[in-house]
Amino acid sequence: MSTTTEPTLTPISVNMHMGNVIELLSQNYGSGFEIVREAVQNSIDEGATKIFISIHCPRGIIKVYDNGEGATKKQISDKFSNIGLSSKINDSDKMGCKGIGNLAGLSAAEEWQFISRKGNQPFILYTFSKKELVKGNGINLFAEELPIKQIDRDCPFTANSLLRLINVSEVTLKQLGNEEVIEKTLKEAFNVKLRMRNIELRVSYCDFKNKTKQFLVKPVKYRGAEMEVVSQDTLKGFVDFAFFHNPTPIQHPSILVRHQGVYSIPLGNFFKMKILPDRVEHLFSKGYFEGEIRLGFCTVNGARSAFNQDEDLKYFIEAVTSFAEDVLRPIIEQFEQADRQERWKRIAEGVLKTMRAYFQKNSALVPPQLRATIFRSVDPKDQGVGPEDVGVKKTAISKKKTDRPTLSPGALKEQKKETESNRQSGGTGKQKTKIIDFSEGLGIQFIHPDPETDRFKWHSRTSKEGVIQVNVVNNEFLEAEKRGQTVMSRYLMTLLHKELTCASLPPLNATSFDAGFELMLESFYSSSF
Numbered sequence: 001m002s003t004t005t006e007p008t009l010t011p012i013s014v015n016m017h018m019g020n021v022i023e024l025l026s027q028n029y030g031s032g033f034e035i036v037r038e039a040v041q042n043s044i045d046e047g048a049t050k051i052f053i054s055i056h057c058p059r060g061i062i063k064v065y066d067n068g069e070g071a072t073k074k075q076i077s078d079k080f081s082n083i084g085l086s087s088k089i090n091d092s093d094k095m096g097c098k099g100i101g102n103l104a105g106l107s108a109a110e111e112w113q114f115i116s117r118k119g120n121q122p123f124i125l126y127t128f129s130k131k132e133l134v135k136g137n138g139i140n141l142f143a144e145e146l147p148i149k150q151i152d153r154d155c156p157f158t159a160n161s162l163l164r165l166i167n168v169s170e171v172t173l174k175q176l177g178n179e180e181v182i183e184k185t186l187k188e189a190f191n192v193k194l195r196m197r198n199i200e201l202r203v204s205y206c207d208f209k210n211k212t213k214q215f216l217v218k219p220v221k222y223r224g225a226e227m228e229v230v231s232q233d234t235l236k237g238f239v240d241f242a243f244f245h246n247p248t249p250i251q252h253p254s255i256l257v258r259h260q261g262v263y264s265i266p267l268g269n270f271f272k273m274k275i276l277p278d279r280v281e282h283l284f285s286k287g288y289f290e291g292e293i294r295l296g297f298c299t300v301n302g303a304r305s306a307f308n309q310d311e312d313l314k315y316f317i318e319a320v321t322s323f324a325e326d327v328l329r330p331i332i333e334q335f336e337q338a339d340r341q342e343r344w345k346r347i348a349e350g351v352l353k354t355m356r357a358y359f360q361k362n363s364a365l366v367p368p369q370l371r372a373t374i375f376r377s378v379d380p381k382d383q384g385v386g387p388e389d390v391g392v393k394k395t396a397i398s399k400k401k402t403d404r405p406t407l408s409p410g411a412l413k414e415q416k417k418e419t420e421s422n423r424q425s426g427g428t429g430k431q432k433t434k435i436i437d438f439s440e441g442l443g444i445q446f447i448h449p450d451p452e453t454d455r456f457k458w459h460s461r462t463s464k465e466g467v468i469q470v471n472v473v474n475n476e477f478l479e480a481e482k483r484g485q486t487v488m489s490r491y492l493m494t495l496l497h498k499e500l501t502c503a504s505l506p507p508l509n510a511t512s513f514d515a516g517f518e519l520m521l522e523s524f525y526s527s528s529f
Contacts, residue, residue, distance in 0.1 A: 010143040032172040033185040034303070038104035039064040039163050040186060040201065041304075044193050046070070050157045053203045057173045058210060062105065062165040065151065070160035072118045073143060076126055080141050106130050110167035115151055117160060123148055156202070177207055179215060186217045188266045189304070192258055195219035220254050222290040230327055232319035236297040236312050239319035241327070247335055249287030258294045259307075267293065269306050276317060280324035288332055293320065340481075341446075344472075347485055348444040351492045356442065367503035443467040444492065459521055460495035461514075468499045476521065494521075 036053060039062075043051045046068030054063040071079075105112050106128070114126045123146040132139045151162045176182060186201060193199060194217070201217040224244035232239045255267040267284060270276040298307040298316050307313050359366050447469045459477070460470050470492065471477060480491035498517050502510040 032176040035104050037189050051201045055176050056206045057208045060168050064163040065155040065159040066161050070116045070118045105165035108169045108172040109165035113164040115162040183217050187220050191220050191264045234315040236315045240294040241323050243289050243291035253287045253290045256292050258292045260296050273306050283324045283328045347488050445469045446472050462499045
């Protein structure tokens with residue numbers, strides 16, 4: 001006659017304040033992504049280099065395996081002896097701070113289980129039910145020694161620990177089906193550790209139709225050219241900005257705040273929570289930059305979503321704001337100005353191409369004064385155009401990219417001062433004009449008028465060399481530019497027609513027509529918007 005040994009369940013007393021625990025669970029772990037993030041965090045804190053997350057919707061189970069150091073019964077008992085006081089508080093290499101994260105899964109599951117061992121010790125199963133939270137006293141975590149040599153076969157490696165959440169809510173399970181968000185959440189939180197420790201983090205998701213997908217969470221590789229690290233010295237310590245720049249904007253730029261070399265927080269969180277000023281948010285979010293902000297002070301909040309509101313925080317805010325205004329803004333302004341001029345050039349090319357094709361078919365309509373200009377390739381040297389004049393050059397249509405600015409922080413600060421000075425005066429320093437296109441004699445030149453020698457209200461004019469000049473600072477030009485390429489093309493074509501009409505009229509009539517056109521264009525053209 002055979003006998004079976006009943007498993008021995010050892011109760012471990014749990015000391016907690018139920019009201020605080022329930023409130024912390026609801027505030028800090030309100031989504032499935034935060035629950036998984038907390039589980040991965042605990043695995044990383046135990047030195048894991050391999051982590052496997054298995055989410056099985058039909059069974060209502062979430063499992064998190066790792067090959068970390070594991071835990072002894074005493075360590076587990078100590079963790080639960082006073083929920084809310086973290087055992088990691090004096091270890092700068094570990095991320096946890098409240099201890100409540102051990103029970104994060106109970107915000108969405110009915111039962112929490114943890115299987116672990118230390119070294120060659122036997123595996124022990126720890127079980128905690130959500131029902132225990134409603135007890136006024138006598139709250140217990142149950143421990144049971146397991147006669148197994150391996151946790152289970154679902155894991156692709158030999159695991160030392162397994163967190164198992166049972167009867168997880170359907171809402172949470174469906175939420176975790178968003179691969180993009182779960183991957184983004186884990187990358188943002190653990191990017192530094194994943195990269196430095198070469199941690200393999202894999203996720204498996206089985207939906208309610210029993211379809212399974214797996215993916216590997218890889219650390220973020222910042223896109224663009226690496227910039228020189230900029231350090232802001234504060235009374236609390238240095239804030240370092242290790243950034244990468246992209247001359248053309250990229251989608252979903254990744255900018256992380258790296259705290260004490262351990263935990264990463266998306267910079268966007270600080271704007272969502274109104275910690276950083278709105279006026280600099282666009283400088284980070286436009287897509288020209290990716291990278292990390294590194295600091296050793298401030299305190300991560302309970303939800304690990306930002307920093308606590310304390311004395312240290314204001315120094316972080318000042319450093320980030322100063323970096324955005326003094327370094328990022330001048331670079332973006334130069335990038336966008338270069339891109340802006342490239343757009344002008346492309347639009348001008350299209351307008352001139354259309355007009356040249358029209359005159360090839362209707363040569364009799366070419367204004368006599370512009371006939372030689374349009375049909376003859378003119379060398380500016382023959383016209384006596386010198387460097388002190390409008391700066392007209394005959395150029396072929398070039399596909400060469402515009403030169404990008406030097407990214408030295410010192411130079412950028414000087415450029416910023418000059419930019420601010422020019423903005424206040426309405427000028428652009430020494431640069432008066434910019435040729436965008438001058439091909440086959442008929443040219444369009446974009447002019448930023450000098451406030452000391454020119455007036456601002458004109459829209460277009462024809463230079464003595466027969467180049468049509470367009471004012472880029474009046475309201476109609478700016479409005480057309482803002483509304484896109486089609487509207488901008490129509491605007492340039494309207495001005496081209498006006499200048500060709502003036503060239504076809506006797507001088508006095510041309511002057512009257514030009515004056516009337518300039519006077520009425522502002523009213524009539526703006527009404528089309």
